Amino acid sequence: MIVLQTYISYGLVILGSIFLLIGAIGLVRMPDVFTRMHATSVMETTGASLIIFGLIIYSGLNAVSLKLVLVLLAILYLSSVATHALARACIHDNIKPIKVSGRAKK
Amino acid sequence: MNKLLLIFIQIVALFLFWYLLSGKNFILLISVGLICSVLIVFYQNKLKMVDDESMPISILPKAVLYWVWLYKEVIQSSLYVSKLILSKEMDITPQYSKIKSNQKTTMGFNIYANSITMTPGTISVIINNTSKEIDIHALTKDTKASLENGTMDNRIKKLMGDTDV
Numbered sequence: 516m517i518v519l520q521t522y523i524s525y526g527l528v529i530l531g532s533i534f535l536l537i538g539a540i541g542l543v544r545m546p547d548v549f550t551r552m553h554a555t556s557v558m559e560t561t562g563a564s565l566i567i568f569g570l571i572i573y574s575g576l577n578a579v580s581l582k583l584v585l586v587l588l589a590i591l592y593l594s595s596v597a598t599h600a601l602a603r604a605c606i607h608d609n610i611k612p613i614k615v616s617g618r619a620k621k
Numbered sequence: 622m623n624k625l626l627l628i629f630i631q632i633v634a635l636f637l638f639w640y641l642l643s644g645k646n647f648i649l650l651i652s653v654g655l656i657c658s659v660l661i662v663f664y665q666n667k668l669k670m671v672d673d674e675s676m677p678i679s680i681l682p683k684a685v686l687y688w689v690w691l692y693k694e695v696i697q698s699s700l701y702v703s704k705l706i707l708s709k710e711m712d713i714t715p716q717y718s719k720i721k722s723n724q725k726t727t728m729g730f731n732i733y734a735n736s737i738t739m740t741p742g743t744i745s746v747i748i749n750n751t752s753k754e755i756d757i758h759a760l761t762k763d764t765k766a767s768l769e770n771g772t773m774d775n776r777i778k779k780l781m782g783d784t785d786v
Contacts, residue, residue, distance in 0.1 A: 534699065541706035549744065550715055553702060553760040556741040561699035564692075578644040585642075595738040602746040602758060612717045612758055 520572055527569030534562035547613045548605055552598055559594040563587070630678075631662045631671075680780060687780045694773070695740055698764060702741045705761070716759040717746075722774050724753055729781040736773055743768055 534557060541554025567587045571580040635658035643650055665671060705711060724730040727750060734755055737745040742764035747756040759765035 534703065537703045537706055541702070544706060544711060545713075547715075549717075549758045550713060550760060552744055552758075553742055554706060556739070556744070557699045557702050557706075560695045560739055560741060578641065581641055591739065592735075595735050599734070599738050599745055602744050606746055606756075612715055614715060614717075615713065 520575070524569040524573035527565050527572065531562045531565030531567075531569060534558065534565060538562060546615065548610060549602065549612045552602060556594070556598060559590060559598075563590050563594075628662055628666065631665075632658050635661060680782065683780050683782070687776060690776065691736055691739070691773075698740050698742045698767070701764070702760065712761075714761050716762065716765045717756070718759075718765065719754050719756050720768060722753050722755060723771075724774070724778060724781070726781055729777050732780075733774060733777050736777070737768065740764075 538554050538558030541557065542551050545551045545554050564587055567583050567590075571583050574580045574583070636655055639654035639658060640651070643654065705713060722730060722733050724733055730748070730750060730753055734745040734748045737743050737755065737757060742760045744758045745755045746758050749755070757765070757768065759768070
């Protein structure tokens with residue numbers, strides 16, 4: 516049982532790290548600021564939550580896992596607010612979102 | 622809901638938060654936590670910091686179901702965006718447009734805007750509470766279409782029910 520718990524948590528943490536890596540790759544590959552924000556939102560929702568779920572399963576049901584749940588809620592709420600604030604600041608700064616159709620230009 | 626009950630709930634919630642984060646059973650820590658939560662609630666009511674946009678507890682059970690649904694959506698669109706990032710062509714069609722929401726309440730509208738931002742592939746950029754319109758930026762036509770069919774909007778409307786916050 517404990518072995519299974521450990522392996523599941525390892526799996527979730529690795530899966531979350533893969534999503535973080537994909538988000539980082541997207542951050543480099545995307546053409547402008549708005550599309551880059553879409554790449555980072557993969558990291559901060561799926562990546563962060565999978566890693567924290569893995570840690571919760573690893574630690575079992577105790578005070579630590581409860582604090583991890585609070586951390587997860589804080590990340591989910593604050594990251595969406597931060598993304599919104601960043602996007603709004605870009606529009607206020609007259610940065611126009613690009614319109615590419617078909618394949619993205621380098 | 623009457624005011625005394627609300628104050629009591631606020632004190633209990635703050636104290637529980639303190640207790641869960643500290644996790645120790647010393648008399649000193651518990652009494653300090655209790656005094657702090659009473660003082661915070663007292664000054665908060667005096668300064669009228671809590672307005673009517675605070676969380677209505679009655680929708681909490683339905684909100685948990687909504688969170689589960691939202692998480693499923695987040696995972697799905699994460700996989701979609703990840704596939705897009707890793708594909709060689711990276712076939713993105715960025716869209717910037719206005720969508721109309723049919724939320725009646727400020728809080729429902731707020732939940733809607735936050736859910737849009739949380740889902741990868743769509744960002745709510747400028748929100749207008751009086752006309753209930755959101756300027757969204759979408760990564761592709763598909764992610765924009767998934768908002769325009771109104772599934773999320775209707776779910777939040779159902780979640781809010783007849784609360785008028």
